[in-house]
Amino acid sequence: MxxxxxxxxxxxxxxxxxxxxxxxxxxxxxxYPAAVDYFVDFEKQPDDVDSKIGSPDYVxxxxxxxxSPNTNIEDARQRWLFRMVxxxxxxxxxxxxxxxxxxxxxxxxxxGAVGAVVGTKMMANKAGDLAGPQGHSGLLRQYALxxxxxxxxxxxxxxxxxxxxxxRTNTKAKPQENFGRxxxxxxxxxxxxxxxxxxxxxxxxxxxxxxxxxPGANANDPASYQEFLYNGAQHDTTAKTFTFPINGGxxxxxxxxxxxxxxxxxxxxxxxxxxxxxxxxxxxKLWNYFVSDLEVPDPAFxxxxxxxxxxxDTDMRAVLRYILRSVWFxxxxxxxxxYAWPAxxxxxxxxxxxxxxxxVDTARTPLxxxxxxxxxxxxxxxxxxxxxWFGTGAMLARMNxxxxxxxxxxxxxxxxxSATDRAQPDRVLNAMLQRLTPSAFSTSESNELIAYLNAxxxxxxxxxxxxxxxxxxxxxxxxxGQYQFV
Amino acid sequence: xxxxxxxxxxxxxxxxxxSFAAPAFLADIAxxxxxxxxxxxxxxxxxxxxxxxxxxxxxxPFYYSRRPAIAVPAGQVLQIGSDASGKALGLHPxxxxxxxxxxxxxxxxxxxxxxxxxxxxxxQGTDIWGTADPNNTAGLGWLGRYxxxxxxxxxxxxxxxxSGATYRALTGLTVSVPSITDPANYSFASxxxxxxxxxxxxxxxxIASSAGPDRPHLAFVNTSAMEAFATLDRVGSVVGYQxxxxxxxNGFAAALKTVAGxxxxxxxxxxxxxxxxxxxxxxxxxxxxxxxxxTLMSTLGDGVLAFYNDLQNQGLLGSTLMVQFSEFGRxxxxxxxxxxxxxxxxxxMAIGGGVRGGLYGTAASLDPNPSNPTLENxxxxxxxxxxxxxxxxxxxxxxxGTDSSAILGGNFRAGAPAII
Numbered sequence: 001m002x003x004x005x006x007x008x009x010x011x012x013x014x015x016x017x018x019x020x021x022x023x024x025x026x027x028x029x030x031x032y033p034a035a036v037d038y039f040v041d042f043e044k045q046p047d048d049v050d051s052k053i054g055s056p057d058y059v060x061x062x063x064x065x066x067x068s069p070n071t072n073i074e075d076a077r078q079r080w081l082f083r084m085v086x087x088x089x090x091x092x093x094x095x096x097x098x099x100x101x102x103x104x105x106x107x108x109x110x111x112g113a114v115g116a117v118v119g120t121k122m123m124a125n126k127a128g129d130l131a132g133p134q135g136h137s138g139l140l141r142q143y144a145l146x147x148x149x150x151x152x153x154x155x156x157x158x159x160x161x162x163x164x165x166x167x168r169t170n171t172k173a174k175p176q177e178n179f180g181r182x183x184x185x186x187x188x189x190x191x192x193x194x195x196x197x198x199x200x201x202x203x204x205x206x207x208x209x210x211x212x213x214x215p216g217a218n219a220n221d222p223a224s225y226q227e228f229l230y231n232g233a234q235h236d237t238t239a240k241t242f243t244f245p246i247n248g249g250x251x252x253x254x255x256x257x258x259x260x261x262x263x264x265x266x267x268x269x270x271x272x273x274x275x276x277x278x279x280x281x282x283x284x285k286l287w288n289y290f291v292s293d294l295e296v297p298d299p300a301f302x303x304x305x306x307x308x309x310x311x312x313d314t315d316m317r318a319v320l321r322y323i324l325r326s327v328w329f330x331x332x333x334x335x336x337x338x339y340a341w342p343a344x345x346x347x348x349x350x351x352x353x354x355x356x357x358x359x360v361d362t363a364r365t366p367l368x369x370x371x372x373x374x375x376x377x378x379x380x381x382x383x384x385x386x387x388x389w390f391g392t393g394a395m396l397a398r399m400n401x402x403x404x405x406x407x408x409x410x411x412x413x414x415x416x417x418s419a420t421d422r423a424q425p426d427r428v429l430n431a432m433l434q435r436l437t438p439s440a441f442s443t444s445e446s447n448e449l450i451a452y453l454n455a456x457x458x459x460x461x462x463x464x465x466x467x468x469x470x471x472x473x474x475x476x477x478x479x480x481g482q483y484q485f486v
Numbered sequence: 487x488x489x490x491x492x493x494x495x496x497x498x499x500x501x502x503x504x505s506f507a508a509p510a511f512l513a514d515i516a517x518x519x520x521x522x523x524x525x526x527x528x529x530x531x532x533x534x535x536x537x538x539x540x541x542x543x544x545x546x547p548f549y550y551s552r553r554p555a556i557a558v559p560a561g562q563v564l565q566i567g568s569d570a571s572g573k574a575l576g577l578h579p580x581x582x583x584x585x586x587x588x589x590x591x592x593x594x595x596x597x598x599x600x601x602x603x604x605x606x607x608x609x610q611g612t613d614i615w616g617t618a619d620p621n622n623t624a625g626l627g628w629l630g631r632y633x634x635x636x637x638x639x640x641x642x643x644x645x646x647x648x649s650g651a652t653y654r655a656l657t658g659l660t661v662s663v664p665s666i667t668d669p670a671n672y673s674f675a676s677x678x679x680x681x682x683x684x685x686x687x688x689x690x691x692x693i694a695s696s697a698g699p700d701r702p703h704l705a706f707v708n709t710s711a712m713e714a715f716a717t718l719d720r721v722g723s724v725v726g727y728q729x730x731x732x733x734x735x736n737g738f739a740a741a742l743k744t745v746a747g748x749x750x751x752x753x754x755x756x757x758x759x760x761x762x763x764x765x766x767x768x769x770x771x772x773x774x775x776x777x778x779x780x781t782l783m784s785t786l787g788d789g790v791l792a793f794y795n796d797l798q799n800q801g802l803l804g805s806t807l808m809v810q811f812s813e814f815g816r817x818x819x820x821x822x823x824x825x826x827x828x829x830x831x832x833x834x835m836a837i838g839g840g841v842r843g844g845l846y847g848t849a850a851s852l853d854p855n856p857s858n859p860t861l862e863n864x865x866x867x868x869x870x871x872x873x874x875x876x877x878x879x880x881x882x883x884x885x886x887g888t889d890s891s892a893i894l895g896g897n898f899r900a901g902a903p904a905i906i
Contacts, residue, residue, distance in 0.1 A: 166768040166823055174822020178768045181828070185607055196606065196863065294703050339707070369671055371650050378651050379532075381609050387706060388652040391665030392642070392717065393672060395710035399690070400675040407677035439704070445693050452689035456681060471677035472686045480693055481707035 001352060002434050007032055009437060010335045013486040014290050015039045015324060016090025018348035018437065026088070036324045040145065040317060042089035049087045050079065050126065059085050059350055062361035069124060070135070071117045071222050073107050074364065076124035077374045080137065081360040084347035091320065095144035096137060097343060098289055100374075101382035103155055103187065105136055105164045107375040113163050115219045118226060122160040123375050125225075132214065132225025136160040137375070145317040148282065148309070149273035152187060156269055157228040159211050165380070167209050172236040175203035182380050183269070189277035194243065201240040205253065205264045208235030232258035240264065246271045273314050279306035286319070291328045292337040293386045301328050336439035336485040339386050342370035344486055345398055349478050352436045353402075354409040354416075362404060369397035390484070402478035406471035413474050414466040422461035425453035432473050438482035449476060524885060527745060527758045527808045528629065528655070529835075531786070533766030534608065535812035536826050537833035537868070538852075539779055540581070541595060545574045548852035552819040555773070556826070562774040569597065571848035579774050580783035583791030584835075592794070592803075593837050594905035596877055597847035598860075600831035600870030604814055608766070608828075611813035616654030618875050618894050623654075628878055629757050630658030631893050632886065636756070642713035643720060646748065647759040648741035656759055663759070664713055669724040669744060674715075691715050720753045727751070730799035733792045738762035738785050742793040749802050756886075762786060765812060769823030777824070790837060797839075804839035807885050807906065809877070815868055818852050818861070830862060831870035834877055836905045840885065846903035847872050876902035 002009055003024050011032075012019040016039070026045075027035045038044075052058045053067070061067060061078045069079035087093045111119030120135075127134035127142075134142070136158055143151035155161050161179070162168055170176035180202030184194050208231045216224035240253045246267055253264050272278055283305035287297035304326070305319055312318035323329055340348070346363045367373060371394045377383050406413065416435070421427040429449050433441075441449065453459065453469050477483060543549050544560040563576025564585045577585050587593040601620045605611040613623035626634075633644050633656075645663035647656055656663040666672055676683035694711040697704040727747025733739040741760045748755055764782055771779040790808065797803040815832030831850075850860035850868045862869040875898035879890035883899065884906045891897045 166825070169769050169821070169823030169825070171822045174820075176768060176821050176823050176825075177827045181606070185609075191607060191610060199606075337703075339703070368650070369667070371665075379608065384652050390707050390710045391647065391650070391652060392662070392710050392713045393664060393666045394650070395707065396672060396674075396714040396718075399711065399714070400673075403675040403677055407675075410677055441693075442696065445696050448689055448692050448696070452685060455685040455689070468678050468682050472682060475677055476686060476689055476693065479690060479711075481697065481704045481711060484707045485703070 002437055006332070006335060007330060008035060010330075011035060011039065011324065012090070013336075013344075013348070013437070014329075014338070015094055015320075017084045017094070017344055018351045018486075020351045023090075023351075032330075033325060036321060039091040040321045040324065042092045042145070045088040047089060049083050049089075052086055053079065053082055057356075058082070059355035060357065060359040060361075062359045068222075070126060070129050071120050073111070073116065073120045073123065073375060074361075076120055076137075077364055078360050079124070080374050081343075081347065081363055084343065085350050085355065085360070092141055092144045095316070095320070096140040097341075098285075099140040099144065099151065100137065101377060101385075102285065103136075103140075103161065104377045104380040104382040105160050105375075106377055106379070110160050110163045114226065117220050117222060118224050119163075121222075121225055122158075122163065130225070131223045133159065133227050145320055146315070148278070148314040148316055149270060150314075151316075152183075152273045153266060153269050155187070156183070156206070156265060157209065159226045159228060162209060162211055162228070163226075167206060168211055170203060170207050170209065171234045172204075172207045175200065175207055175236065177203040179203075179206055184272065186381055188272040188281065189275055190281045193277055198242050198244070201242055201253075202268065204236040204238075204240050205268045208232060208258075208261060209265060210234065230262040232261055235261035235264075237261055244271075247274075274310075276306050276310055279309035279314075282309065282319075286323060287328075288338070288385065290320075290323050292334045293339060294337045295334075298328060301326070336482075338486050339389055340484050340486045341383070341385070342367050342372035342389065342394070342398070343374065345370070345484065346401060348437075348486070349402060349405050349483075353405045353474055353478060354412045356409070356412060358405060358408045362408075363401065366397050366401040366404070370394045370401070395484075398484065399475075399479035402483075403475045406475040406478070409474070410467060410471040413470040414463065417466065417470070422466060424461075425450045425459050428453060428461075428469070428473065432470075432477060436474065436477045436483065438477055438480055439485050441480075441482055445482075449473065452476060523805055524887075525749060525756060525758065525802075525806045526629075526881065526886060527742075527760060527806060529790075529808055529810040530653070530759065530761040531765045531782075531810065531812040532612075532761050532763040533812070534611070534814045534816055534828055535765045535832050536767055536771065536779065536816040537597075537812075537831070538815070538818065539771070540578055540783070541597065541833050541849075542576050542578065543573055543849045543852065544576050546849070546852050548818075548854065552852060552854065554820070555824045556771045556777075556779075556820045558774045567845065569845040569848050573849040575845060575849060578780070578783040578787075580780045581787040583787035583789075583794075584837075585787075586791055587794055587837055588843055591843035592839065592841050593835060593843050594841050594903070595845050596834040596836070596872055596903050596905065597845065597849055598831040598868055598871035599811070599834040599847075599874045599877060600814070601873060601875070602870065604830035604867075604870065606814060606828040606830075608813055613654045615811055615813055615874065616657070618878055625654075626659060627653065627655035627657040628893060629655045629759075630661060630663070632882060632888060633661040633663070633757060634658045635888060635893060641754055643717050643753055643755050645757045645759070646745070646753075646755045648744060649759060649761045651761075653759060656757075662709060662713060663757075664710075664717060666717075666721055666744075667741075669721045669747075672714075672718060672721045674718060687715075720751075721748075723751045724748045724753065729792075729796050731792050731796045733796075734785070734788045736785055736789070739789040739792060742789055743796070746793060746796045746800065746802070749797070749806070750800050762789070767816070767825050768821065768827060769825040771820075771825045794837065807836060807838040807840060807881065809881055810835040810837075811874065817866055818854075818868065819866065830867040832868075834872075834874065836877075836881075838906075840906050842905055846905060872901060872903060873898060876900065877905070880905060 165179035212229035816826035854865035882890035
């Protein structure tokens with residue numbers, strides 16, 4: 001819903017998943033910079049969202065037997081959607097989604113290798129819930145606004161990543177290039193800054209980065225897990241030479257003993273993370289995520305972000321504070337200038353239309369039809385963004401999801417209008433546009449919406465009429481092109 | 487409202503989309519637009535297909551020495567003869583379906599298809615195969631440009647992407663290829679029923695048709711909505727298609743069955759995109775019977791054979807051409823994970839009633855000697871021999887009846903294998 005301040009609404013759409021009344025209450029009376037700090041310094045808000053799952057005032061989940069978000073991927077998806085709708089730390093959730101797209105790990109391959117229970121734990125085990133390390137998504141939340149270098153190193157050791165990019169079989173006798181290539185092409189500085197020989201050398205750097213299996217009673221035992229293990233016996237101890245400097249020095253990682261060889265990978269990842277080209281690549285992706293994907297990144301923005309990134313020792317919190325306060329972010333021309341990701345569209349539709357008696361499980365199949373299955377990006381490069389979200393079938397899935405929520409919330413929507421508002425169709429429309437937050441409709445488009453309210457018989461504002469027209473109007477607004485932008 | 491054929495031709499798609507039901511004549515128009523009512527089904531093997539285990543050079547000793555764990559034993563390949571250089575070749579044992587088609591003379595295999603300085607990146611590689619320009623990974627796609635070239639009125643179903651993802655190959659300037667994974671999900675939902683639902687659908691169509699070029703991004707989104715409205719009924723007609731054969735139970739075969747159904751129902755689609763993934767076989771490839779690659783091969787071979795037989799039974803084989811590609815081939819030597827890393831040239835296939843079957847091009851020698859001219863990257867990878875754009879040119883000129891030079895931005899006919 002709208003706050004009355006377009007800039008604050010913009011902040012909620014971009015740094016969060018839209019706003020409901022409770023969200024607006026939390027920032028009431030704050031200046032804009034204070035509101036940015038509210039988002040960026042998210043640790044000041046409690047991380048209690050998961051404890052609300054199952055409570056009556058929140059969106060529902062669907063249980064099949066026991067709700068098992070650490071060991072059942074469908075339940076893990078429900079938990080993530082629940083968090084998007086109700087978190088009190090929206091930017092943390094928003095950055096977790098950004099990093100999920102950045103690192104592109106898909107559950108299917110992981111589960112295919114280690115089974116559904118251990119695979120789900122690798123993706124989604126919440127720290128402390130079950131034995132073993134926290135899952136990939138927990139890592140993304142923990143380092144959401146931490147130092148990128150730390151995140152990169154943690155992800156390189158992340159069991160999900162080691163399975164996903166075949167680190168388990170990267171040995172000194174037969175180096176395996178999958179991670180060594182993608183860490184340069186996709187996770188850090190991108191194509192154009194390395195050659196094939198660097199890929200071979202990078203593969204050797206990570207030889208021996210492996211996993212230790214801690215089996216439970218059987219493959220379905222929730223106590224089973226795998227954790228990172230550096231196996232010096234499988235590490236290539238010879239020197240590795242690159243076409244670029246390592247840690248600002250020579251182009252070579254020196255020969256090291258097997259016991260000390262893990263430092264090769266740390267040096268290599270540190271060099272990549274600290275490089276300005278990595279800052280630029282992240283800056284371009286952050287532009288598209290936070291500022292605009294209609295316009296190409298402004299070079300001044302890219303350099304500004306890169307400077308903050310380097311001066312802050314790869315600290316993403318400083319980067320995000322800079323971006324959200326910047327002239328590019330606050331420029332009204334960039335409001336509604338990004339194509340909404342399916343997860344954003346779904347979370348915002350629920351937040352704005354209502355959730356009492358609605359289960360996030362209902363959103364799982366539509367999300368797949370819209371092209372975004374959480375924990376299942378199409379490949380390691382993540383999802384194709386922007387216009388690529390809007391295939392015909394995907395847009396139909398969005399319209400139909402709007403219909404599904406509107407249908408479910410039919411009576412809540414019908415009862416939400418004051419007696420004054422329901423007296424006239426144009427007031428009904430205005431109230432609906434305060435509740436839902438599409439970009440502007442033209443006069444003729446608004447007239448079409450009013451024509452819809454008047455279609456089929458004279459306007460009376462009766463309960464019967466509101467029961468049909470309120471959800472119909474909500475579906476038209478949330479299923480419109482205008483609503484597909486954030 | 488009723489739209490007559492004359493209204494439609496006069497006012498084009500905008501008038502047509504105001505009606506609910508797609509007029510049956512649209513498919514007739516689509517058919518009439520082409521030289522012939524020919525279909526192209528592009529099959530993409532996502533992840534970089536290991537061509538050497540698809541088409542096995544089972545007499546090359548280096549094939550066995552460089553792939554001790556994953557080579558297909560010579561005794562298990564499905565022999566299909568020798569190529570022009572006299573090298574004996576055989577299909578992976580799980581490709582019995584393709585062997586059947588080969589033996590009917592309707593499978594053409596183009597060896598070592600690719601381009602110079604092959605990208606080892608999935609994403610750059612896929613874009614290059616999409617734009618048909620190794621120097622440009624950001625332009626329009628070759629299939630999108632072809633669909634753009636079809637005379638108006640533009641039919642929003644002229645292309646059909648059966649996968650949920652978007653591919654550069656299908657990106658056109660005026661044509662937006664719909665992504666329709668499951669026709670059964672392709673319907674209009676409303677919180678209301680009866681006349682109220684119709685009011686709502688009317689309003690949705692009018693609102694979606696109102697954005698002009700002054701709001702290009704909104705218009706783009708609205709176009710996808712309009713195309714959904716305009717194609718609902720035709721796509722819906724494919725639901726419940728009774729095929730003449732039983733298709734395997736997997737996503738690839740289901741997509742092919744949908745394609746066959748839409749051809750039988752005459753929806754008018756010219757270009758279909760079907761894909762099957764999992765070809766990024768860095769580990770656990772296996773050799774003949776087991777491992778991940780065997781599963782990939784049976785998915786491919788069994789699915790294509792079911793589709794081929796279905797089309798033959800429906801009398802549509804003669805009007806259908808399947809063309810298979812992948813973004814790159816893989817390293818010759820296996821890695822330590824019983825898999826293979828990213829390589830260079832791969833294999834293309836063409837299948838259909840108009841195909842001149844056989845083996846095209848010559849197999850590489852897998853001798854790792856760096857001076858071996860059929861390899862590159864110090865003997866690591868197979869070098870390309872046939873420019874993939876010459877295959878595209880053959881398809882455009884010889885099958886779709888258009889001018890490949892205009893579509894591909896140059897004349898790539900030289901060296902094109904005579905696959906059709």
